[in-house]
Amino acid sequence: MASRFVDRAVIHVAAGNGGNGCASVHREKFKPLGGPDGGNGGNGGDVVLVVDPGVHTLLDFHFRPHASAGNGKQGQGSNRSGAAGESLQLSVPDGTVVLTEDGEVLADLVGAGTKFVAAKGGRGGLGNAALASRARKAPGFALLGEPGEARDLVLELRSVADVGLLGFPSAGKSSLISVLSAARPKIADYPFTTLVPNLGVVTAGDTVFTMADVPGLIPGASEGKGLGLDFLRHIERCAVLVHVVDCATYEPNRDPISDVDTLEAELARYTPALGGDLAQRPRVVVLNKVDVPEAAELAELVRPDLEARGLRVFEISTVTRKGLRELTFALGEIVAAYRAAQPPPTPTKVVLTPKAVDDGGFTVEPDPDEPGGFIVRGTRPERWVRQTNFGNDEAIGYLADRLNRLGVEDELARQGAEPGSPVTIGDVTFDWEPSTPGVAGVLAGRGSDPRLADRSRITAAQRKEARRIRREGLPEPDADTEEDVDDE
Incomplete structure (x- = not known):
């Protein structure tokens, strides 16, 4: 069969999803409160296009247009992080141009070894060990992994000829x-x-x-x-x-x-x-x-x-x-x-730079499809929503704390949002219950750990007082009296 020359192909690339973090508590004999030890989830793999001098056509992408990288593994107990997903490298011929479906040029791949990340893998979620702090010593939740990037790209071969x-x-x-x-x-x-x-x-x-x-x-x-x-x-x-x-x-x-x-x-x-x-x-x-x-x-x-x-x-x-x-x-x-x-070619330099910090900005605008509703847009709020397990009340409280510190609640209140107003962030819509001081309504239990909120445990002062009463033969106070003393 004669060989075929293909100089244009549409590919569907999907990076790997990040693994979920683990919510685990260290358990050991004679150590009932070992503390959180849930590991982080692994990052998802990237889909990378690499120029290969041995490839001269886009024929492979014509027959196999779908490409997916590996998913990150979930974190485990004992502070064990999940394995990162395996990245996928796709060989393309020299002179390949990467475009969006709308015709926007994303990359012009010229020269052996030139790389372009076609789809970025999702970040792994943090385990409860990484979420512990002085205010939240034993988090009962972990963050979910982010989904990997998925998009359609157009590859066009433009021959490198003089x-x-x-x-x-x-x-x-x-x-x-x-x-x-x-x-x-x-x-x-x-x-x-x-x-x-x-x-x-x-x-x-x-x-x-x-x-x-x-x-x-x-x-x-x-x-x-x-x-x-x-x-x-x-x-x-x-x-x-x-x-x-x-x-x-x-x-x-x-x-x-x-x-x-x-x-x-x-x-x-x-x-x-x-x-x-x-x-x-x-x-x-x-x-x-x-x-x-x-x-x-x-x-x-x-x-x-x-x-x-x-x-x-x-x-x-x-x-x-x-x-x-x-x-x-x-x-x-x-x-x-x-x-x-032509200007002299500049050699490729390896520059070590820190990871870019996500844009902390956000916007709040009225929802055109929901009367009295609002839409919050921004890199960080949308990412936080994707990381939240909405089946865990403590995780929801942690999300609310993060949004409050970012200033989302203040902006909603400034634009006239009222308690119960529908607010949409990413793919999630919820009823707004503000906790900002001066705004009506308080969301109870936000960011709290129910296991730490149990006050039925007798304190050392109470045990000392009970021993004094028994030694002196005094009548023991009733429950109402104890609550009044605690309140004072």
Whole structure:
């Protein structure tokens, strides 16, 4: 079966979810209050795109468009953290451009080893050992792991070539690249023989450059006619564009001048996704098939008109190899001059920087779908909601404390929120019960541990008082009297 060339693919990447934290209490003989020892959950794995020189097509993504990284493991007792999820590396060819579905360019991957994190893994949740503090000595809850990032991306291959060959179908582009390099493209005497771009390496003295042969262009290619639009992206990186013109064509209404005008018009209409303007690239016109007498006469006739436009013109024959040496060295000079004009490449530096701190800002706005409701947006509030186990009252109290310290309650009160108003954060909607001083309503038990709120245990002072009463033979006080003494 013949190999297939795929230069565009839509992939669905999903990073791994973070593991949940563990809520555990250390248990050991003769140590009833060993303290919290729940470990943290492991981080989810990333999905990473890596440039591999051995990969030349996006064919693998065409048949396997879904890619998922490993999930982080849950934390365990005895302060054992969960294992991190395994990251997934996907090999892409050199020159791959990563875009969103809307066409926004996210990354241009050029150079072996270049990496791009396509989907970031979720963070693991903290265990109750990491949540312990002087005010909350024995947390009875842990934080949940965050879900990994999941999104659809478009991969487009833009060949990394120095010279791009353009021309009508059967103009002789494939023949030219076959005689100048070791490339062996398909050559036949019918239109659209070339269905995929062909790359060849050409040597001109001390200059070595790559040449790309793209499928033939026809009028309207920039608007999607023929095959040109699908492959014009492969010439976006070229330093020089070569118009290959067939001087021996028998098609009516075609001549070298009109062919060049048509090619220039299509290039002017095409907008490169990587920026720049193809109309500003250096041009070379190649008048091909001059081994045919009529073609040689036509080439001599149109050459002055083309040179009057400032174009360098070469008459060649891929059959007799006439003019190929002059063309090769001329292209080498243009490529060398283009490379010299580019800024020197800067080596990749390894810079150790601390992790970015999440934006602490948030916004509160009225909910358009819920009368009297509000929507809270912000990186930290939404992340805290995702980490909260809403089946645990203490975890809910911890979330409320965090939101209060961030200033969410003050902003809700300032915008006129009342107790019971529906508030939405992320995917969760709840009735607001404020605890801010000066605002009606108090949420009892916020952030408290029910095990520590039990006051039925007799204190040392109470035991001393009870012994004194027994020694002196005094009547023991009733329960109501004890409560009054405690209140005082």
